[in-house]
Amino acid sequence: MEIHMEKSLELFHEARKRMVGGGSAGGRIHRTLERPLYLERASGSHIFTADGEEYIDYHCGAGAILFGFDHPRIKEEIRKCVDKGFYMNFDSEYTVEFAKLFTKLVPTVEKIRITNSGTEATLAAIRLARAYTGRDLIIKMDGHFHGMHEMIWYNGGYGRDLDEFGETRRVTAELPGFPEHGEEHVRLIEFNNINAVKHVFEKYRGRIAAIIMEPVNYDCGCVPSTMEYMRKVRELCTQEKIVLIFDEVISGMRFRPGSAQGYYGVKPDLSTFAKAIANGFSLALIGGKAAIMDGFNPLGPVVCSGTSSGNMMSVMAATACLRMALEPGFYNIIEEKEALLCGGINQLFQKHNIPGHIRSHGAQFAFYFGYEDPELDFRLSETVKRFRPDLYKRFVKEALKEKLYMYYGGDKPFPHHCGFTTAHTREDIEVTLERLDRVFGRL
Ligand SMILES: Cc1ncc(COP(=O)(O)O)c(C=O)c1O
Known part of the structure; x- marks a missing residue:
């Protein structure tokens, strides 16, 4: 799948004349695209770009969205x-x-x-x-x-x-x-x-x-x-x-x-x-x-x-x-989705023999490319020795092509956090895993 961006490029061109870097905040720039993603709207777990493309969102407003958009x-x-x-x-x-x-x-x-x-x-x-x-x-x-x-x-x-x-x-x-x-x-x-x-x-x-x-x-x-x-x-x-x-x-x-x-x-x-x-x-x-x-x-x-x-x-x-x-069952929903999504991604790491793993805690998770032992995540000094920023960056780029939105803010020796919301459905997760299967295949 290709990424369409004709309208976004037009907006970027206009925006850069008056807005620093073409965005309202430094963090809007996606470093694999080198421009912000301009949205037309967002609903539930999906974001819709100015070019009419639909992504399943795993950025969740930099952690600000837990209940989905437009609740x-x-x-x-x-x-x-x-x-x-x-x-x-x-x-x-x-x-x-x-x-x-x-x-x-x-x-x-x-x-x-x-x-x-x-x-x-x-x-x-x-x-x-x-x-x-x-x-x-x-x-x-x-x-x-x-x-x-x-x-x-x-x-x-x-x-x-x-x-x-x-x-x-x-x-x-x-x-x-x-x-x-x-x-x-x-x-x-x-x-x-x-x-x-x-x-x-x-x-x-x-x-x-x-x-x-x-x-x-x-x-x-x-x-x-x-x-x-x-x-x-x-x-x-x-x-x-x-x-x-x-x-x-x-x-x-x-x-x-x-x-x-x-x-x-x-x-x-x-x-x-x-x-x-x-x-x-x-x-x-x-x-x-x-x-x-x-x-x-x-x-x-x-x-x-x-x-x-x-x-x-x-x-x-x-x-x-x-x-x-505060409603009963709220955190059961989060834990069920976490198990389904993150468990599924860990299986994909194994299936494709890619060194790495997912670590999650609640509705937030991260892709650790480069090493398998999750015990090493606890010490940053161990993570930075083993993490593979090159693989991670390629992964985010390929995921974008599959219409899965994950943020990339720049090269760091550790991954950026991703998240899901209570609006991510079982179907969203299944579709995500199918798409990630293709992404991992291409890595
Ligand atoms: C742990 C933590 N503290 C503070 C902040 C700053 O929050 P804000 O962006 O709302 O100023 C952030 C932002 O990402 C954060 O992750």
């Missing part, structure tokens, strides 16, 4: 919101209901503050942790992503430049334009390496405000924390009075029982959520222990506010999502 129950709430005047900069009974339902889904969260994006949420959480502890240093996991701000967008060598204790030798800003010496406020360690945590906690004792991590690191593919690691980190943070921040921007709502903190049975001090909780509407939040959260204004001195924060449309969309996630 009737979300649409109903949006219509209600339009009728009520779609106001912003005010709260309503819907905001109150949202908070109630959210803390039901994630009972480890005592209080919340709403923002618009995950970037804003992690920024505010870090600032709050610093104010609460009166300390400055932040411990971050090499490779984890928490938004595009100067507080935290630093990485090391993606697991390739670690010292003997699992701390990275250099902390580097991810891009130019960061303030000089900004990196002095961050230290990087390898994820899932408890000795590295012990090491930095001792080395920087009395200086660390917070440790932040994606409890399931989807930004390096799909890397869950081990149970032991998570529990030990909690214990050490309590001992050292260091704020433990879980960034659940992608993991939030994606697997039973609604959050990573529920899954691991660990209560972080603060956590951040976005993306799926409003199924694509701009809503994020910081949640956590009341004693820390009360540091936000008006109770405390840390300002966290925004003109569009808690806007009614996003809140009402998110409330519809929460109601669905």
Whole structure:
């Protein structure tokens, strides 16, 4: 199958005159196409391009879509919101209901503050942790992503430049334009390496405000924390009075029982959520222990506010999502689809004798080309030695030709995360496996 793009190329040509790179955000560019994919519409698990092509979508709005596009129950709430005047900069009974339902889904969260994006949420959480502890240093996991701000967008060598204790030798800003010496406020360690945590906690004792991590690191593919690691980190943070921040921007709502903190049975001090909780509407939040959260204004001195924060449309969309996630059987549906899709893909790896495997956790998964042993996924330093970016890139290109949409944001030593939604039907999955069979055959 060929990819048709006449209309898209026309749009790209026009867009580039006025929009940087022809897209509304850097992340819109698909690096195997070298342009954005312009859509005409999206419905359920399918996206329809400006050229009239139909893809089964496995990008899911970069993790923002969990219930499928154009969901009737979300649409109903949006219509209600339009009728009520779609106001912003005010709260309503819907905001109150949202908070109630959210803390039901994630009972480890005592209080919340709403923002618009995950970037804003992690920024505010870090600032709050610093104010609460009166300390400055932040411990971050090499490779984890928490938004595009100067507080935290630093990485090391993606697991390739670690010292003997699992701390990275250099902390580097991810891009130019960061303030000089900004990196002095961050230290990087390898994820899932408890000795590295012990090491930095001792080395920087009395200086660390917070440790932040994606409890399931989807930004390096799909890397869950081990149970032991998570529990030990909690214990050490309590001992050292260091704020433990879980960034659940992608993991939030994606697997039973609604959050990573529920899954691991660990209560972080603060956590951040976005993306799926409003199924694509701009809503994020910081949640956590009341004693820390009360540091936000008006109770405390840390300002966290925004003109569009808690806007009614996003809140009402998110409330519809929460109601669905709280229904009995919701996570059974996700687990059934995960088994069918990811189990099927793993069989294809074997059938075609291609070195690699799928790792999934809830409604999110990643293709690990290059090695078979899933135990090696837990350490980024092991993944980057074995992962085959060349095979992975060819795979994504061939999958696009088969009208399966997976995102490719650039060459990295680990895969990009893919996802499915509750709208992906059994038939979608069967068709996907047939198409992937052809893709794997061509690899
Ligand atoms: C784990 C994580 N945290 C934070 C962010 C930033 O969220 P946003 O894009 O809503 O600013 C992302 C975005 O991909 C993310 O994956």
